[in-house]
Amino acid sequence: MRLSAPIYKLKRRARRLARDEKIALHEALDHIAREEGFSAWSLLSSHLAMNSPSKTLLSRLADGDLLLLGARPGHGKTLLGLQLLLDAAREGRKVVFFTLEYTEREAWERIHSLDGDVLGLGDKLEIVTSEDICADFIIRHLSGAPRETVSVIDYLQILDQQRSKPALSDQMLVLREFARKTGVVLGFISQIDRSFDPERETMPSVRDIRLPNPIELGVFSKACFLHDGEVRLQDVA
Structure with a gap:
């Protein structure tokens, strides 16, 4: 599965989301992961590790x-x-x-x-x-x-x-x-x-x-x- 943006841009998006919505960073990361088709950021990270x-x-x-x-x-x-x-x-x-x-x-x-x-x-x-x-x-x-x-x-x-x-x-x-x-x-x-x-x-x-x-x-x-x-x-x- 191809991501919509490089990983560093997704992390940047998550940090901005956490700041704007006043939520924890891990929640923002999970939100971004779901947008990319993964149920959690940990699964997105595992996918990247296997395809690094x-x-x-x-x-x-x-x-x-x-x-x-x-x-x-x-x-x-x-x-x-x-x-x-x-x-x-x-x-x-x-x-x-x-x-x-x-x-x-x-x-x-x-x-x-x-x-x-x-x-x-x-x-x-x-x-x-x-x-x-x-x-x-x-x-x-x-x-x-x-x-x-x-x-x-x-x-x-x-x-x-x-x-x-x-x-x-x-x-x-x-x-x-x-x-x-x-x-x-x-x-x-x-x-x-x-x-x-x-x-x-x-x-x-x-x-x-x-x-x-x-x-x-x-x-x-x-x-x-x-x-x-x-x-x-x-x-x-």
Whole structure:
């Protein structure tokens, strides 16, 4: 069964309903679930868990993959990246979230919004916030990480904003070589260019990635795009 909106939008709708109607959040969540064809929010959540795109995505990733994760703002690319890390951590993998966008507190808040039960994952899930994040920084930090480590970088375009850092094309080539040698999976959250028109195409593609400075997109081995609750994964290289 396809939901009328992505899960994060349904939760947002429930919070608004709870506030407007002055009812408990769990009541509002159940109300939204019934609108979606489920008798309770717990059943809707179970349905999503069994059909989670993040679990499908994780199962498709091989050691050393470079993943491009792209969508327009508000379509869930960051949440999917974080859910991917949670799924990997629950498999016992080491996971690292490098973010130039959030503070550590904000990142943890986003993670808890996906799943409040992250106890026991503290030694697996690491959040790194630093203005110095770049290819060399990432490689130094992940040096010695076990194979099958999964890392998500938030986000691709910010790596290219500081003139003191190497060109993004050079950074990506270095990171691809590092991933191939170590077996670490690197995912890059990416913006989609405003020229993408959902009236003409139902899903963004590699050619819709916003790149102020060009890079060889064949550096990525896989790409995952989101739009209006739909998710599409494809091989690139």
